Amino acid sequence: MRNVTRCRTKVVRALPVLLLATDSSRQKPPEKRRFEAAGSTLAAPRFAHCLAMKKTAPPPQACPCGSNLAYARCCEPLHQGQPAPTAEALMRARYSAYVLKLHDYVQATWHASTRPADVGEGDADATRWLGLEVKRHEQPDATHAIVEFVARYRVAGRGHRLHETSRFVHENGHWYYVDGDIG
Numbered sequence: 001m002r003n004v005t006r007c008r009t010k011v012v013r014a015l016p017v018l019l020l021a022t023d024s025s026r027q028k029p030p031e032k033r034r035f036e037a038a039g040s041t042l043a044a045p046r047f048a049h050c051l052a053m054k055k056t057a058p059p060p061q062a063c064p065c066g067s068n069l070a071y072a073r074c075c076e077p078l079h080q081g082q083p084a085p086t087a088e089a090l091m092r093a094r095y096s097a098y099v100l101k102l103h104d105y106v107q108a109t110w111h112a113s114t115r116p117a118d119v120g121e122g123d124a125d126a127t128r129w130l131g132l133e134v135k136r137h138e139q140p141d142a143t144h145a146i147v148e149f150v151a152r153y154r155v156a157g158r159g160h161r162l163h164e165t166s167r168f169v170h171e172n173g174h175w176y177y178v179d180g181d182i183g
């Protein structure tokens, strides 16, 4: 398991370099080009081993919120405690939290006045989230915002579409989800 983790890190770090392989390297044998692109010929044998394991190592994780950014550069910092800069960012992070079953984040970002006792982990676990589309984000003043979105999901093989206009408030340096109108 430790080997897998180490290799995954190397592959992820090397991928952008591989993608940037220049024309001048095009004439070289593919294997040699890969090792040079990785920045070290000394590491070639170990890197070759990692390349062989690439099938089992996942690519950099795309953010579930559909932003086209890597999760690590999008919703993950918010899940780790960074305040959401906007209500839309919070909305996206809450959607990603549903996808990743981070129930504590969903709970913590729900305003205390409307927050349920629990977020229905049983129901949430039965839901397969398929995608998010943010249609509108308006912030009429410093402490209030609305975000209109469509989220698609599947439960027991049946597809559903949630179209909601959500209300958010900003308190003590954080945005909170209050409630929403469905439809």
Ligand SMILES: [Zn+2]
Pocket (backbone or CB within 6 Å): 063, 064, 065, 066, 067, 071, 074, 075, 076, 092, 093, 096
């Ligand atoms: Zn995201």
